[in-house]
Amino acid sequence: xxxxxxxxxxxxxxxxxxxxxxxxxxxxxxxxxxxxxxxxxxxxxxxxxxxxxxxxxxxxxxxxxxxxxxxxxxxxxxxxxxxxxxxxxxxxxxxxxxxxxxxxxxxxxxxxxxxxxxxxxxx
Numbered sequence: 001x002x003x004x005x006x007x008x009x010x011x012x013x014x015x016x017x018x019x020x021x022x023x024x025x026x027x028x029x030x031x032x033x034x035x036x037x038x039x040x041x042x043x044x045x046x047x048x049x050x051x052x053x054x055x056x057x058x059x060x061x062x063x064x065x066x067x068x069x070x071x072x073x074x075x076x077x078x079x080x081x082x083x084x085x086x087x088x089x090x091x092x093x094x095x096x097x098x099x100x101x102x103x104x105x106x107x108x109x110x111x112x113x114x115x116x117x118x119x120x121x122x123x
Contacts, residue, residue: 002026002112004095009117016085020117022078022095027112033101034071034078035110038091038119045094047105049080058101085121092116 008020035050049059049069068081078095096110103109
């Protein structure tokens with residue numbers, strides 16, 4: 001059974017940083033693309049980044065410059081570093097997995113989803 005478990009969310013002041021982590025199990029991590037999405041209150045789900053099994057990174061324009069996605073094959077986890085946080089970054093952040101990044105950033109584009117971790121940014 002594929003499992004994706006996010007952690008690292010919380011309450012942070014604007015301008016601060018967070019590192020989100022996604023622990024994985026139930027599939028061969030090195031063969032899968034890992035993606036990050038978020039959903040802000042009252043808004044649609046938004047794709048942020050996807051790193052293919054080959055290491056190619058796809059990122060939407062909204063996150064370029066402040067968000068850094070990476071993957072850790074040793075520990076089989078995906079990471080998302082978010083810097084200079086803004087109140088509009090408040091959202092539930094989801095870790096996702098799929099064989100490819102082809103369907104990214106479609107809001108339901110990835111096959112497997114974690115339950116999400118809440119990030120709240122205060123002004």
